[in-house]
């Protein structure tokens with residue numbers, strides 16, 4: 001694992017990037033550019049928060065981080081953009097394997113970081129497989145994550161099949177968006193899309209109109225590459241979610257009772273967040289041939305109303 005000295009060496013002279021320990025062994029990077037502020041954890045290559053700060057930007061964070069989040073090595077942090085990989089949700093046939101895969105709870109290696117003239121900071125992480133990870137996933141695989149933090153947030157998760165046999169994977173960028181009050185937001189872009197309703201024992205349904213949230217919601221929308229837009233009428237903004245190589249969109253809010261049991265969502269946290277996840281789940285699993293690369297990409301931008 002890289003220590004603070006090694007991380008600072010990789011970072012060179014980028015003045016707006018600092019590393020510190022959030023808790024024992026849990027390293028985070030704070031990023032400040034002329035146009036945004038962000039926090040990124042080495043564990044999971046997880047964007048923890050992102051707030052555009054340029055003149056005219058909405059004053060609110062875009063990526064939500066729970067006030068009650070716990071920073072414990074090996075446990076996923078509640079908020080930000082956890083990377084669910086190489087499977088989404090429970091493992092297909094191994095009930096004791098970690099939910100949403102192992103990438104979100106392993107420490108990634110920072111390979112490079114640079115700031116360009118356009119005020120963006122771009123960084124690249126890779127996951128070095130050890131024996132424990134290989135016990136979950138034996139395929140010869142490389143996975144990299146590239147984050148571009150600026151006026152917009154761009155994430156690219158690349159999976160390379162370096163082996164000689166094909167494999168199948170599911171995945172998601174499990175993004176928590178900050179909203180003024182989840183009861184007053186609408187998600188456009190999923191009208192008419194078929195989904196699996198996990199709250200209704202996996203019943204298959206079809207979306208009628210835009211999505212609104214008034215109770216627990218846990219849905220996997222399938223076969224939909226389209227852009228989603230979160231309309232937030234109180235904060236008077238729209239968050240545009242565009243994606244590439246993703247056919248599934250997962251919409252999740254645990255609502256009050258489940259949130260309370262989770263213990264890291266904070267009081268009323270469920271009203272202030274909404275997960276709209278871009279990925280490939282269930283029958284949208286990716287089949288990756290030997291030598292092939294799959295790039296899941298998302299881009300988030302905010303429009304003021």
Ligand code: BG6
Nearest residue numbers: 076099100174198218219250252
């Ligand atoms: C969502 C799933 O993506 O993640 C939900 O659809 C799950 O079923 C949620 O509860 C949160 O998962 P976790 O493991 O981060 O608590």
